[in-house]
Amino acid sequence: MGNRSNDILSKPEWCFNRSVFKAVGFSDDDLSRPVIGIANSWNELVPGHANLRQIAEHVRKGIYRAGGAVAEFGVIGACDGTAQGHAGMHYILPSRDLIANDIEIMVEAHRLDGIVLLGSCDKIVPGMLMAAARLKIPAIFLAGGPMLGGVKFDGRKSDLTTMSEALGMLKSDKIDGQTYEQLEELCGPTCGSCAFYGTANTMCCMAEALGMSLPGAALVPAVYADRLRLAENTGKAIVALVTKEITADKVISYQSLENAIRVLMATGGSTNAVLHLSAIAAELGIEAETMMEAYDRLSQSTPQIAKVNPASQYDMEDFHQAGGIPKVMQEIKHLLHEECITVTGNTVKQNLADYKFKYPCNHNVISTLDKPFSIQKGLAILRGNLAPATAVTKPAAIDPAMHVFTGSAKVFDCEEAAEEAILSGKIATGDVVVIRYEGPKGGPGMREMYKAMKYIYGMGLAKKTALITDGRFSGTNNGCFVGHISPEAAEGGPLAAVENGDKITIDITKGLLHLHLADEEIKARLEKWQRPQPKFTHGYLGIYSKLASSAAKGAVMKL
Incomplete structure (x- = not known):
């Protein structure tokens, strides 16, 4: 018997505990x-x-x-x-x-x-x-x-997230309603x-x-x-x-x-x-x-x-x-x-x-160390005046032509506002969509900006715009994106200072996330900034928003 269970199941001192186990059907053999x-x-x-x-x-x-x-x-x-x-x-x-x-x-x-x-x-x-x-x-x-x-769609087998990409296509008249509704039945078989x-x-x-x-x-x-x-x-x-x-x-x-x-x-x-x-x-x-x-x-x-x-x-x-x-x-x-x-x-x-492999090699899926698909980073840690305590991006899901991108900020203080703007055609080529107050504390819970990125893809803007956030992304997202920006906006991080029209550069090659403002201007804006009221003040989310650590620290709860 394992020592831990034996500590509470040995006779005669622990017969009460044994009786509790037996009350749910355990036998003497089980308890040995x-x-x-x-x-x-x-x-x-x-x-x-x-x-x-x-x-x-x-x-x-x-x-x-x-x-x-x-x-x-x-x-x-x-x-x-x-x-x-x-x-x-x-x-x-x-x-x-x-x-x-x-x-x-x-x-x-x-x-x-x-x-x-x-x-x-x-x-x-x-x-x-x-x-x-x-x-x-x-x-x-x-x-x-x-x-x-699932069924083949847009050049590959579909999956559950295909529905979100297809919504953008539906909104931009690239597919019809019947195709969209049929996909609902066939993308998750x-x-x-x-x-x-x-x-x-x-x-x-x-x-x-x-x-x-x-x-x-x-x-x-x-x-x-x-x-x-x-x-x-x-x-x-x-x-x-x-x-x-x-x-x-x-x-x-x-x-x-x-x-x-x-x-x-x-x-x-x-x-x-x-x-x-x-x-x-x-x-x-x-x-x-x-x-x-x-x-x-x-x-x-x-x-x-x-x-x-x-x-x-x-x-x-x-x-x-x-x-x-x-x-x-x-x-x-x-x-x-x-x-x-x-x-x-x-x-x-x-x-x-x-290990014994049951299927033949497929080098279209898994290549070799001497013939990699890319020598670029699969994931990358970015730093800069917008992310003093790091941010995270995924070069493997970003077109190499977008590994360096400079654009103008379109700022949103929650996920829903950004999604509405994307679907209504208010995001244009050259924009950097900024979604803030979605970090571990500010969200709270660091929501995924999954739909926003899928809508950008569906609207045909994946290679023309970028999205940055103190929230997270789904592993299925692609396009130009940066998440986990730390410190988050709700903690007074530099993301809170960004205004519409500000120039932002994402440079994955240099590991940089940069706001084109002087340090003095960022500091002056943050001095005028006021911490927003918590979105939840009771229940589990009220507790989490108080105890959640930075994304740079794994967003674990700490006293």
């Missing part, structure tokens, strides 16, 4: 085994989580076969897609901390010996990994798998995390790159039978980790975080991964500036060798069949810390040597 929790974020609201009940059954099978007992419990999981563009999005990033806290409470209150974390989507995955790092018990993350792509390389799939890939998932587990589609076999093997693996006393903090380390950053850069993953990896690192006591330095440094020497939607026509099923994260890590293995231990009980080096 390590008690393994399954933190399951299954629900009927999120496509990426709709299959997790079935996944959990196969995890159970593996745990029992390996000699463990199972204690499953539920975890919240909200859908970024459903929450887009309205007040619900305020809750999405803050849910990450709630998820970590929820799992911590359940594991510690019941002294579980190990934990299997079942999730698939944007904030659920990092919340679970934060909990694993915090708890320092044996833990494995298992994703539900990505969705299959199965359950699973969205079929593009957004934050959900990026964070599942980060879990694998960290060594917290079994090799190949990130990208097997949700509807493949292999997903169920992975679930059973995950159940077996967690019992082995408990036996060997390999805890999550031995797997998640600064070195494995660097491996994840390498994979992030090599694949052109979501900018949100910067927030989430920093938050996971914070659980281990790793300073935010240390992580920012790592993103900056490693981006300089990690070419992009995988190109997936939104950077190409290929989706997550194509990425999986091309070899997925094991293939990417094999190609860049000389850049990795191969000695890092993983949830297999083996090192990264051993895992990569043993």
Whole structure:
């Protein structure tokens, strides 16, 4: 039996606790085994989580076969897609901390010996990994798998976000209403995390790159039978980790975080991964500036060798069949810390040597280190007088011709106002759309400017305008964009000083975000600035807006 559960289940002193377990059906045989929790974020609201009940059954099978007992419990999981563009999005990033806290409470209150974390989507995955790092018990993350792509539209297989791009096309008379309505039925044909390389799939890939998932587990589609076999093997693996006393903090380390950053850069993953990896690192006591330095440094020497939607026509099923994260890590293995231990009980080096690929190589999706798609950074950290504490952008999703852009500011103090202006034709070539007061505190919750970017794309302005914000973006966004601007406007950052018509330069080649004003003018404007009233003063968002840290520090809650 694992030591933790034995602490509260040994006879005769703890027979009361044993009776509580027996009241829900545990037997003496069960209580002689390590008690393994399954933190399951299954629900009927999120496509990426709709299959997790079935996944959990196969995890159970593996745990029992390996000699463990199972204690499953539920975890919240909200859908970024459903929450887009309205007040619900305020809750999405803050849910990450709630998820970590929820799992911590359940594991510690019941002294579980190990934990299997079942999730698939944007904030659920990092919340679970934060909990694993915090708890320092044996833990494995298992994703539900990505969705299959939809009907072909605009030159590639569609996905759920195609609807937002198509709305811009509908508004600009590029498609008709019948085409638009048919797309609604055909763009999301199965359950699973969205079929593009957004934050959900990026964070599942980060879990694998960290060594917290079994090799190949990130990208097997949700509807493949292999997903169920992975679930059973995950159940077996967690019992082995408990036996060997390999805890999550031995797997998640600064070195494995660097491996994840390498994979992030090599694949052109979501900018949100910067927030989430920093938050996971914070659980281990790793300073935010240390992580920012790592993103900056490693981006300089990690070419992009995988190109997936939104950077190409290929989706997550194509990425999986091309070899997925094991293939990417094999190609860049000389850049990795191969000695890092993983949830297999083996090192990264051993895992990569043993991995068996089931499909032929597809160099249109995953190239090689000597023939990369780009030597440019997959993600980039920007600094400048508009972002003294950093901002984040994604060169992999930006046309190279837009890597240096200067334009005139069109300023909006919330997401909705900007979206209305875009759809009504008030944004023109050469504009830099500025959306502020959407940061961790000001939003609160750092909403994604997903719809704004999709509307810009649909209106044909993706290569003619830029968008900057103290909010975030979806991993599926493309165009010229900069997010996570820190300090945020609500904290009196320079973004609060920008006025309509000001010239702004985004220079990814130099890592610069610059407002064309003298320092004295910026200072004078900020001296006249008044902090806005909080949008929420009660409930969870009232708490979050008071405690949220800067985006540059992972937007974690701090007293």
